[in-house]
Amino acid sequence: MRETEWQWLKQARKSPEEMARFYSRWHGYVWKLALGFAGSQLADDISQEVMLRVMQKRWLLTPRAKFSTWLYQLVLNVSREQIRKQQRAQGDLDVQLLTLPVPDQAEARLQWQQFLAHLNGLPQRQREVVVLRFLQGLDTRETAEVLGISTGSVKTHLHRAVQQLHDLEDENPC
Numbered sequence: 070m071r072e073t074e075w076q077w078l079k080q081a082r083k084s085p086e087e088m089a090r091f092y093s094r095w096h097g098y099v100w101k102l103a104l105g106f107a108g109s110q111l112a113d114d115i116s117q118e119v120m121l122r123v124m125q126k127r128w129l130l131t132p133r134a135k136f137s138t139w140l141y142q143l144v145l146n147v148s149r150e151q152i153r154k155q156q157r158a159q160g161d162l163d164v165q166l167l168t169l170p171v172p173d174q175a176e177a178r179l180q181w182q183q184f185l186a187h188l189n190g191l192p193q194r195q196r197e198v199v200v201l202r203f204l205q206g207l208d209t210r211e212t213a214e215v216l217g218i219s220t221g222s223v224k225t226h227l228h229r230a231v232q233q234l235h236d237l238e239d240e241n242p243c
Contacts, residue, residue: 074136078123088124096120099144105200106148108189111155118147134214141205141215145197152193187237195230198223 081088096116103115122143133139188196194216201212202223209227213220 073132075132078136092120092124095123095140099140102141102144102200102205103148105204106145106197107152111148111151115144115147115151118151119144122147138211138214141201141207142217145215149193184234187234190237191230191233195226195233198226199230199234202227 077087077091081091099119100112100116103119104112107115119140134142188199191199197216198212201207201215202209207215209220209223213223216223218226
């Protein structure tokens with residue numbers, strides 16, 4: 070029988086080796102989420118802060134939701150905190166998402182970079198919905214749960230984001 074992530078995290082408090090295993094398994098995943106939510110400049114800081122919070126508070130964690138939903142929410146909250154800190158520190162933040170893995174072909178790379186630039190132009194909530202739905206593959210209900218909004222709001226934000234991305238593509242084709 071496979072342990073749940075909550076059980077695994079509970080076991081990690083008994084062993085530094087288990088915590089290291091937990092970290093190895095989830096750090097890359099957390100980093101990719103942070104990259105999608107806040108961009109390359111903040112992804113490292115966010116992923117480190119999230120993993121630090123998980124390790125520091127692992128004694129207090131009680132399963133209240135599906136582990137992946139809880140982790141999405143934690144990454145989202147830390148991303149928002151880091152974005153606000155950076156905005157206060159240097160004014161308006163220009164989020165850049167150009168370090169996501171892309172295909173080797175030059176044309177595909179250019180299209181991917183253009184998509185990321187357009188994604189960067191979306192309002193924050195729309196960008197979060199697009200990242201969770203399309204880049205992370207969550208369904209509408211899961212996205213709503215992570216963001217703390219209704220499924221109708223998810224659909225509305227997604228519709229507006231897709232429409233804006235189409236409009237931007239029509240204006241600036243590759």
